[in-house]
Amino acid sequence: MTPELWARPIETLAPAIRAGKLSPVALTEASLERIEAIDGKLMSFIHVSRHALESARAAEREIKQGKWRGPLHGIPIAVKDNYLTQDMPTTVGSTAPGLSFAMRDSAAAARLRKAGAVLIGKTRTHEFAWGNVTPPVRNPWDLTRVPSGSSGGSGAAVAGGLCAAALGSDTGGSIRMPASACGTVGLKATFGRVSRDGVVPHSWSLDHAGPLTRTVADAAHMLQVLAGYDPADPACQDQPVPAYGKALGRPVKGMTIGVCRNHFFDDLQDDVARAVEQAIDDLARSGAQIRDLHIPLLEHGLGAIFAIELSSSTAYHDESLRAGRVQHYQPDVRMLVEVGRLVTGPDYLKAEQYRSALMDEYRKVLEAVDVVIGPTTPITAWKRGEWTVDVAGRAESVLAASWRFTYPYNLTGLPALSVPCGFDRDGLPIGLQIAGRPFDESAVLRVAHAYERSHEWKDRWPAL
Amino acid sequence: MDNFDPYKDLLGLDLPPERLKEVLAAYGDILRDIRKLRELDLTDRHPAIVFEPTAPYRKGPKT
Numbered sequence: 001m002t003p004e005l006w007a008r009p010i011e012t013l014a015p016a017i018r019a020g021k022l023s024p025v026a027l028t029e030a031s032l033e034r035i036e037a038i039d040g041k042l043m044s045f046i047h048v049s050r051h052a053l054e055s056a057r058a059a060e061r062e063i064k065q066g067k068w069r070g071p072l073h074g075i076p077i078a079v080k081d082n083y084l085t086q087d088m089p090t091t092v093g094s095t096a097p098g099l100s101f102a103m104r105d106s107a108a109a110a111r112l113r114k115a116g117a118v119l120i121g122k123t124r125t126h127e128f129a130w131g132n133v134t135p136p137v138r139n140p141w142d143l144t145r146v147p148s149g150s151s152g153g154s155g156a157a158v159a160g161g162l163c164a165a166a167l168g169s170d171t172g173g174s175i176r177m178p179a180s181a182c183g184t185v186g187l188k189a190t191f192g193r194v195s196r197d198g199v200v201p202h203s204w205s206l207d208h209a210g211p212l213t214r215t216v217a218d219a220a221h222m223l224q225v226l227a228g229y230d231p232a233d234p235a236c237q238d239q240p241v242p243a244y245g246k247a248l249g250r251p252v253k254g255m256t257i258g259v260c261r262n263h264f265f266d267d268l269q270d271d272v273a274r275a276v277e278q279a280i281d282d283l284a285r286s287g288a289q290i291r292d293l294h295i296p297l298l299e300h301g302l303g304a305i306f307a308i309e310l311s312s313s314t315a316y317h318d319e320s321l322r323a324g325r326v327q328h329y330q331p332d333v334r335m336l337v338e339v340g341r342l343v344t345g346p347d348y349l350k351a352e353q354y355r356s357a358l359m360d361e362y363r364k365v366l367e368a369v370d371v372v373i374g375p376t377t378p379i380t381a382w383k384r385g386e387w388t389v390d391v392a393g394r395a396e397s398v399l400a401a402s403w404r405f406t407y408p409y410n411l412t413g414l415p416a417l418s419v420p421c422g423f424d425r426d427g428l429p430i431g432l433q434i435a436g437r438p439f440d441e442s443a444v445l446r447v448a449h450a451y452e453r454s455h456e457w458k459d460r461w462p463a464l
Numbered sequence: 465m466d467n468f469d470p471y472k473d474l475l476g477l478d479l480p481p482e483r484l485k486e487v488l489a490a491y492g493d494i495l496r497d498i499r500k501l502r503e504l505d506l507t508d509r510h511p512a513i514v515f516e517p518t519a520p521y522r523k524g525p526k527t
Contacts, residue, residue, distance in 0.1 A: 303501030
């Protein structure tokens with residue numbers, strides 16, 4: 001596979017495929033070769049599809065007949081191992097006995113297939129998507145470090161050029177954290193925008209489905225296919241789906257960008273702070289009006305997401321808990337499932353009351369600004385096996401630190417995207433988080449694309 | 465109630481004493497944040513979760 005081919009984003013692959021200048025079979029073969037050559041180091045795939053080439057050949061035939069389905073037609077895309085798929089097994093990263101998952105397509109997998117995508121394999125997840133390490137996956141920028149999680153396999157696979165894009169899921173930051181740590185784009189759309197039918201639940205009211213991609217335009221292409229009403233997901237909303245491509249290439253001049261100075265700038269690594277402040281300055285120089293703001297209620301958010309996520313996850317795993325199967329879970333996940341039994345009903349509902357209050361605070365903020373930006377995470381990728389990191393001169397657990405800036409958008413359900421905004425002194429990627437109004441993913445994509453176009457971060461690749 | 469075990473009987477957590485100690489220790493850090501949440505007066509705030517009795521009747525797109 002030539003470097004040019006594996007390094008190309010969907011936005012350049014798709015026109016070549018449509019014009020007949022690039023064969024989906026050749027592209028899929030190249031992707032499979034790259035997986036064969038590189039994934040022994042990354043460990044990002046748990047399953048590689050036996051049907052990928054067959055799908056690519058079908059795509060090629062259709063396109064030759066003039067039946068191009070759209071930008072994902074013939075593109076190799078990976079699926080996180082917590083999405084059900086009809087032709088690939090689902091394990092949700094667990095080897096616990098007595099668990100089985102249906103061999104049918106999740107709504108997202110079905111939509112990708114309908115768009116002509118080649119589902120190339122399943123990427124590793126932290127067990128039950130309940131963690132931020134994703135063992136045994138390694139970060140492409142430094143194999144001694146984690147890719148973060150829980151969509152760590154998707155982050156590593158996209159960053160390593162093993163596939164053009166991948167599906168992830170995000171309950172407290174599990175798309176955006178690995179996107180930030182691996183140097184990809186990660187998009188969590190508004191809660192209700194993308195169906196979670198067929199995604200193994202972790203926490204029903206916090207779980208989001210969405211893509212990890214190499215570029216912002218690719219995220220727009222993926223969302224275009226994934227977005228839309230699905231009655232099979234009780235939370236999915238029947239909202240119009242705009243043409244996300246129209247958000248791309250537009251300047252930020254005239255937009256107002258909020259910077260929440262409390263919470264999102266508390267205790268973060270120097271290099272992360274420096275890169276994000278530079279990004280804010282760059283957007284200001286591009287003509288956006290920057291407005292500093294404060295949301296004091298965020299101070300109480302961690303207890304709320306813990307109460308909701310722990311109790312929801314434990315409810316989902318209750319049968320396994322009672323049957324003793326959790327003793328076969330990984331130790332960290334087993335602990336969280338057991339701890340969830342200690343969260344009381346009133347604490348859970350108080351967290352839901354808090355959530356309603358926080359949503360109101362954000363509504364007020366987003367009446368005055370178009371988007372809110374800040375760092376995706378306070379830290380860059382940490383060493384495998386490390387459970388605490390140095391953050392602003394003090395030791396903090398990676399569990400607490402890594403999701404501090406992402407979970408507010410799971411509590412509020414607002415759309416949020418991570419786009420690369422630089423590298424730290426060790427050459428590790430840093431993410432800029434952009435969040436917007438409910439169902440206004442277009443504004444998020446517009447700002448992200450404007451920022452991405454004026455920088456060269458997406459053109460850097462890890463040496464693998 | 466004889467032999468009443470609050471963890472087992474109230475919370476459904478049936479664990480050996482050593483394991484229970486580990487689980488309680490792990491919950492300690494989280495409880496600190498949940499206590500902070502409890503400090504808020506949210507009496508007049510409706511929770512974000514809203515019961516929707518029409519949910520079972522959702523079949524397809526409105527349009």
